[in-house]
Amino acid sequence: MFKLKKVVKARKRIAVLTNLLFKLFQISLRYKENRKEYGIEIFEYFYLPWRTDKDFNDAYDQIKTFTLNPKSRLFTIYEMSKKYLKNDSVFLEVGSWKGGVCGLVSLTNENKNIEIFASDSFEGVKKASVDDTFFKNGEYDDATKLDIDQINKFSPHKIKIVEGTFPESFKNELINSISVAHIDVDTYISAKESFEYISERLISGGVVILDDYGGWFTDGVTKFGNELKENKNYFVIPNHLGQLIIFKI
Numbered sequence: 001m002f003k004l005k006k007v008v009k010a011r012k013r014i015a016v017l018t019n020l021l022f023k024l025f026q027i028s029l030r031y032k033e034n035r036k037e038y039g040i041e042i043f044e045y046f047y048l049p050w051r052t053d054k055d056f057n058d059a060y061d062q063i064k065t066f067t068l069n070p071k072s073r074l075f076t077i078y079e080m081s082k083k084y085l086k087n088d089s090v091f092l093e094v095g096s097w098k099g100g101v102c103g104l105v106s107l108t109n110e111n112k113n114i115e116i117f118a119s120d121s122f123e124g125v126k127k128a129s130v131d132d133t134f135f136k137n138g139e140y141d142d143a144t145k146l147d148i149d150q151i152n153k154f155s156p157h158k159i160k161i162v163e164g165t166f167p168e169s170f171k172n173e174l175i176n177s178i179s180v181a182h183i184d185v186d187t188y189i190s191a192k193e194s195f196e197y198i199s200e201r202l203i204s205g206g207v208v209i210l211d212d213y214g215g216w217f218t219d220g221v222t223k224f225g226n227e228l229k230e231n232k233n234y235f236v237i238p239n240h241l242g243q244l245i246i247f248k249i
């Protein structure tokens with residue numbers, strides 16, 4: 001039976017275990033976290049709907065080897081695209097890597113008339129700067145266009161692949177009416193420039209999902225996300241799964 005006193009006791013035990021976990025995490029990485037706003041907290045809201053949603057899991061099983069994103073964050077993209085990706089509009093992912101997210105969006109929105117753009121340098125992370133403590137450029141350089149060609153074999157829409165450093169790589173693309181976008185680029189400048197390009201072409205009510213927000217080694221993206229939180233033209237919500245959800249008002 002539910003007893004609040006027992007819950008309070010269980011919370012204390014979990015707090016001890018999470019402190020220990022965070023210590024073990026740092027020991028295994030030989031890394032000392034000195035920033036006070038970083039740590040592990042186990043939230044008591046144990047609802048994990050991505051475990052049982054059948055349509056999501058069917059799509060996930062097809063794309064899981066083509067993405068670095070965990071199920072929890074993919075579920076956000078699945079839900080957001082189902083609701084906000086409009087007919088006759090564009091989904092754009094900057095930092096598509098092997099294309100799993102684009103594949104998921106295509107499978108999820110099978111019956112919609114949409115264009116899907118996958119953008120990647122295929123040379124790894126770009127534009128690292130003084131705002132990025134950990135990234136130096138070139139990380140995640142293990143994806144090629146051929147990976148996304150594999151997704152195109154089963155995805156309901158033909159994903160258009162644009163190779164090169166974003167946004168310069170899009171100078172010859174005529175894109176308007178983006179209704180959903182995913183930015184997954186790891187550095188401050190790339191995140192900022194991606195958002196600037198997308199926001200100019202985002203329809204009213206459109207949504208941008210900024211990945212890497214809050215990651216301990218993606219502090220440049222967190223910095224940019226915090227700047228966006230101050231911007232009154234957007235409705236900005238962190239979901240604390242590693243994503244910042246940005247709506248154009």
Ligand SMILES: C[S@@+](CC[C@H](N)C(=O)[O-])C[C@H]1O[C@@H](n2cnc3c(N)ncnc32)[C@H](O)[C@@H]1O
Nearest residue numbers: 067068095097120121124125126165166184190
């Ligand atoms: C963490 S990976 C993306 C993971 C992917 N979204 C997924 O679901 O697995 C980051 C990707 O961003 C790409 N990237 C970073 N900055 C970029 C830029 N300015 N232009 C194009 N690609 C970029 C890298 O090449 C890399 O493939």
